[in-house]
Each structure stands twice: as structure tokens, then as C-alpha cells.
Amino acid sequence: MAEIPGWLTEDQARMLWDAVRRLGPGATVVEIGSHQGRSTIVLGHAARTVGARVVAVDAFVDGRLFGGAGTRDRFEANVKEAGLDDVVELVVGYSTELRRGWTRPFDLLYVDGKHDYWTYVDDLRWSAHLPPGGEILVHDCFSSVGVTAGTLVAVLLGDRYTYLDRSRSLARFTLRRPGLADRLRIVRQLPWFCGNVFLKVLLRLRLHAVAGWFGHRGPYDPF
Template identity: 65%
Template sequence: MTSVGFEQAWELGDQVPGWLTVDQATALWQAALRLGPGARIVEIGSHQGRSTTVLGIAARSVGATVVAVDPFVEGKLFGGTPTRDRFEKHVARAGLGDVVSLQAEYSTKLRRRWDQRIDLLYIDGKHDYWTYTDDMRWSEFLVPNGEILVHDAFSSIGVTSGILVKVLCGNRFVYVDRAGSMARFRLAAPTWADRRRVLAEMPWFLRNVWIKVLLRLRLRPVARLFGHDSPYDPY
């Protein structure tokens, strides 16, 4: 196994179009490095392979593998076959053909016939409440105390609604921390202190929703007053 540092991995990953930030990539990298030989990472939502590249290089360094799950839905929003072609090109460019395997399928359908252990779960699929909460059911295959990283947490209304129902009001997940809008959870029974940490993120979530409203109303100068100087949603 060739030892590659995060800087080299990010240099490759950052060349792939996408929304993953360097802080979020670092969180993925560190989570993968906590695994051991033979571990399996499942990534739900791969797009062009930005996060897959980082996870794949980290996985190789510890002897793990990555299963990338993405249906590559046709149409302008998701890109369809051209996006899949770019994903495969980016994985090949990073030399990860033997580490990353692709399941071009809806995560909600694949889960029903999945029967393998998962050591790390990364969720960045469709952001509505129903899909996100279904994707959290992949944790049924996660090892005890296994980690789940979720993109667009406390930013997307659908994802955050799912967190409030399944994490704040549930008994299976502990909220650990976040890197921007990437939250880290652990498969374990939460304490009241764990639940309070979820509630403590609500002001930040409301701020993100407010900024999205301002951007939809084309009030970017007002959004700048709240610390958001970008035409894109806060992710």
C-alpha cells in the first residue's frame, strides 16, 4: 500500500467538480484512516467523484475499499450518463480502479438486497426527508459504534428534518461534530447531552435557511451582512 498524504489526495479531489470543501474532505479522510484492513466504506451519492477520490485514496492507505452508490439519473439536474462517464474517468485518473467499485443504482433500492457489513457510511444522496431517512437505514449494516458522515446537515431542510426525527428523537445515533455542513454521527445510544448538541446547531441551521431565502429573492447584498458572500447556497 502506497502512503499518500491528505494534501496529495486533496490535490486530485479538488480537480473534480463538486461542493465538498477542504474541511469536509479532511473529515472524510480522517474517518477513513480510523478503519483497518478489509474495511468497507459505502458512499451514497458520488456525482463526479470528488469525495470518492478522497475516500478512495484514504481507503487504499489502510487496506479498505469503497462502494460508490449513485443512480446517475438522466436529466439536466443530475447529468445522467455524462456524469457517470466523468466519475469513472476521475476514479481512473486517481488510480482507484481496484479500490472503488460502483453500484449505479438508487440507494433506496440497493439497500433492500444489501447483505454486507459496513464500517463507514457517507451519505450525500437526495436531500429530501424521505430519501435521507431511508439512507440512514443503511446503518443496519454498520458495525457497532461505526461512523456516519452526512453532507448538507443543518443546511438542507430535508436532511435537517431527518436529523431531528432520527437523531434528536431517536435512540440509535449520537451526534459527534461537524465540518461546515458535514455532520458526523456514531451508531450508539445517545445521552441527553448528545441530544442537546443537536439542538445547539439549530441557530446555525436557521441562519442557513434565511440565507437561502435571501438568495432566492436575489438579495445577495443582504446575505453578505450575514457573512455569506457567494451566489451559491451555504453548504
Template identity: 60%
Template structure:
């Protein structure tokens, strides 16, 4: 669920409860080609770019073996397919959390139907544990360790901040990937509040608006890298204002030649 996408807790049956029995060593991962899954996933509606998808795939492939990864916000499944493909190579699964909210932006049950069809097309249904639920409600009762966290849920400050708290279930060095970071006002404010002053998360890098953080004590340089993204964030917010004022020619002057928000 991406709230900028053109695209009491209900737990749906898993798409599959099976766990493939595959080796987790590096040599066994050679057949987990990103290009194979992206050839299909790129046709699913969503904002994830190829560079961002590559980063997701690489981190999901590097994450600890059979421990589940978690995706918050699936929409029609572009990122879900990429993550699930990599987790299968590690003998693990992907838990996909999305409430599939009704409405013009999200599509509710219709979007869920498209999601499930897309996962079948991508051939990853067997490694996805789909849960139709709000991440903020699901977190209250969660106790299982996770290998990776991907956050692309509701983009307001409060929800994004709450979603970052799932990181307590990750091991040291575990990846936390946040989409629309340094692009969305709500998400970026949550990062400033919960990461800039954090003692347990450090900022590493980004691909477009997909930012990579890791569980670990941050250095002063790590905190500085967060602040160094602020000019890019201000630029992106300005572009959004220009697009809403229908001033796309002005947005082109700062290098944004697209009718869509920066992502």
C-alpha cells in the same frame, strides 16, 4: 449525487474487483497522505470543502480494516476519490452508489463518464465498487457489514431518512457522515426525526455542513448538540431564500458572501 450541486436497480460491473493486500496497522498508513489525494480531487466538480474532505479522509482511514465503506451519492467523484484513497490504505474498498439520474442538475450518463475518468485520474479505480442504483432500492437486499457510511444522496426528507437506515450495517462506534446537514431542509428534518430521538446514533461534530454521527447510544448531551445546531440551520435556510430572491447584498450582512448555497 448531490441534489443541490451545480453538479429497477442496475448493477454495473465493478471498476475493479481486486482488493489490495496491504497491512492495516497505523504505521502502514503514514503514506496515505490527505494532501496527495486532495491535490487532485479538489479539481473535480463538487461542493465538498477541504475541511470536509479532511474529515472524510480521517474517518475512512480510522474505520475497521478490510470491511467495505459505503458512499451514497458520488456525482463527479470529489468525495469518492478522498474516501477510496483512505480505504486503500486499510486494504479495503469503497462501494459507491449513484443512479446517475438524467437531467440538467445531474447529467446522467455524461456525469458517470466524468466520474470514471476522474477516478482514473485520482488513481483509485481499483478500490471502487461502483453500483449504478438507487440507495433506497439497494438497501432492501443489502446484508454485508460496512465500516463507514457517507450520505450525500437525494436531499428530501424521505430519502435522507431511508439512507440513515444503512447505519444498521455499521459496528459500534462506526462513523455516519452526512453532507448538507443543518443546511438542507429535507436532510435536517430527517436528522431531527431519526437521530434526535434515536437510541443508536449520536451526534459528534461537523465541518461546515458535513456532520459526523457515530453508532452508539446517545447521551442527553449528544441530543442537546443536535438542537444547538438549529440556529445555524435557520440561518442557512434564510440565506437560501435570500439568494433565490436575488438579495445577495442582504445575505452578506449575515456573513455569506457567495452566490452559492451554504455548504
């Protein structure tokens, strides 16, 4: 994983690994947003240990932030080099469009697609194909304005998802009606989210030294 560009940390990779390892033989993992395959490689190797499979969904849109066809080539090369051709299935397309016609059940959902509010909330609807108690992992959950807003609406104010825990910005949810304590756990993450927004503002203003005073290192957003 370390050799593939991306924002997934080692602790977050462990969280994905453990989630897949809780599945049984024949299970399916759906990943929305694969980029060059950093997280896909983790999911794929974990899936192999339990006899599961991974379906990677990505549109590989052209542009500086997405990479287009070149990113797809690197994704496929990375999966092949990892020896996961028989474990990982690539489905190319927009998650919001593919969801409407999707009929295949699966057992674990990992969301790391487009981070605007509307796309994220729509991506959560893929959970209709999960079994009761199925897990959903969301990257950049408390470091992206769009994703955090979607979490507040769909999870904090909703009755379908329960927040469990997180590794920095990677959050874990389950399909279960939340109680008051579950909702309060989300509220307790908001100061950390506000700190991330503050750091992003400093980085946009190129005040990297100031961001360093608050413990942030490097030119990239907190993830």
C-alpha cells in the same frame, strides 16, 4: 479533489479522510451519492492507505441537478485518473431500492444522496450493516431542510444514533444510544441551520448583496 466540481470543502475532506483512516485493513466504506467523484477520490485515497475499499452508490439520474449518463462518465474518468480503479467499486442504482436487497457488511457510511426527508431517513437505514460504534457522515446535514428534519426525527428523537461533531454542514454520527448531552449538541446546531435557511431565501430572491451583508459570498447555497 480540487479539480473535480462539487461542494465538499477542504476541511470536510479532511473529516472524511480521518474517518477512513480510523478503519483497519479489509474495511469497506459505502458512499451514497457520488456525482463526479469529488468525495469518492478522498475516500478512495484514504482507503488505500489502510487497505480498505470504497463502494460508491449513485443512480446518475438525468436532469439539471444530477447529470445522468454524462456525470457517470465523468465519475468513472475521475476515478481512473486518480488511479483508484482497484479501490473504488461503482454500484449504479437508487439507494432506496438497493438497500432492500443489500447483504454485504461495511464499516463506514457516507450519505450525500437526495436531500429530501424520506430519502435521507431511508439512507440512514443502510446503517443496519454497520458494526456497533460504526460512524456515519452526512453532508448538508444542517443546511438542507429535508436532511435536518430527518436528523431531528431519527437522531434527536431516536435512540440509535449519537451526534458527534461537524465541519460546517458535514456532520458525524456514531451507532450508539444517545444521552441527554448528545441530544443537546444537536439542538445547539439549530441556530446555524436557521441562518442557512435565511441565506437560501435571500439567494432565491436574488438578493445576493444582502446575503453578503451577513457574510455569505457567491451565488451558491451554504454547504
